[in-house]
Amino acid sequence: MNVIDENGNLFGVVNAIDALAILVVLTVLTAGATLVLSGSNDRTQTSEPEPIRYATVSYTVPLTSDAAAIDTGTMISPSGSDETFQVEDVHRSFSNSSAHIVARVSYRGTPRANGGRIYGGDTIAMVTNSYRFRTTVLSVNDTAKEIRRTTVPVVVRASVDEAVARAIRSGQQVEIQNQTVASIQSVSRRSGTGNEQVVRVEIELAARTQKQVPMFGGNQIRLGSRISIVTDNFMMRGSVISVESRASEELSDRHTAGNEERSSDNPPDTIEQQ
Incomplete structure (x- = not known):
């Protein structure tokens, strides 16, 4: 029996041209179904991005350093690493005559530096485009974007020379990089030695809270703690002799209860210019 007879029929039943057309249609339909199923599988396998988490780092640098001017939106990276973190919030205060900086940075997934996981308490060198500085990691996996703050009225007593005593005036707003860190409410003077x-x-300090404890310059604000105030006209370092027992908290409306910082905060960090 001939495959195609004298009438052009395949096996004497189906016209060869019709059979070829049917084969083409079946091929196109099969290919389309494969693409649809493949696309469905791709969508099924696509996972949601990991949620944003936050870490808190601190460091101490000269007041005139570029690192003291770090601001929201700045990208920082562990030295020698491809990991990047974005600065979301910054709190500034004084540590002696230097600037003490606490920054909250964001990331997705697990925070890493040089291939290893970052933990609270680690000390890590961070870099930006223009400078490098060594940070202490206060916490990781925070859920709050902003640093928790509070205003703490204190009374500080200090022995200073006459020129400094005259330069301290009530009503002064003390700033670091245009961020108000303290407000002098009143001052009294008496003669000392020589x-x-x-x-x-009397000073209102713009503090941050760590485990419900107000912090300034990397130290707890309490009786006997040392507080530094630096302006263009004077530097004063004295002892806290009074702390108002009920300080008013100034929390962001967007602040939600998150993980509190878990590490001590008193790093002797320095800056290295690149």
């Missing part, structure tokens, strides 16, 4: 005077200064 050319020194003893000043008693």
Whole structure:
């Protein structure tokens, strides 16, 4: 029996041209079904991005350093690593005559540096485009984007020379990189030893809270703690002799209860210019 007879029929039943057309249609339909199923599988396998988490780092640098001017939106990276973190919030205060910076940075997944996981308490060198600085990691996996803050009224007593005593005036707003860190409410003076005077200064400190404890300059604010205030006209370092027991908290409306910082905060960090 011939495959195609004298009438052009395949096996004497189906016209060969019709059979070829049917084969083409079946091929196209099979290919289309494969693409549809493949696309469905791709969508099924696509996972949601990991949620944003936050880490808190601190460091101490000179007041005039570029690192003291770090701001929201700045990208920082562990030295020698491809990992990047974005700065979301910054709190500034004084540590002696230097700037003490606490920054909250964002990331997805697991925070890493040089191939290893970052933990609270680690010390890591961070870099940006223009400088490098060593940070202490206060916490990781925070859920709050902003640093928790509070205003703490204190009274500080210090022995200073006469020129400094005259330069301290009530109503002064003390700033670091255009961020208000303290407000001098009142000052009283009395004679001290030699050319020194003893000043008693009421100050409202812009502090941050760590485990419900107010912090300034990397130290707890409490009786006997040392507080530094630096302006263009004077530097004063004295002891806290009074702390208002009920400080008013100034929390962001967007702040939600998250993980509190879990590590001590008193790093002797320095900056290295690149």
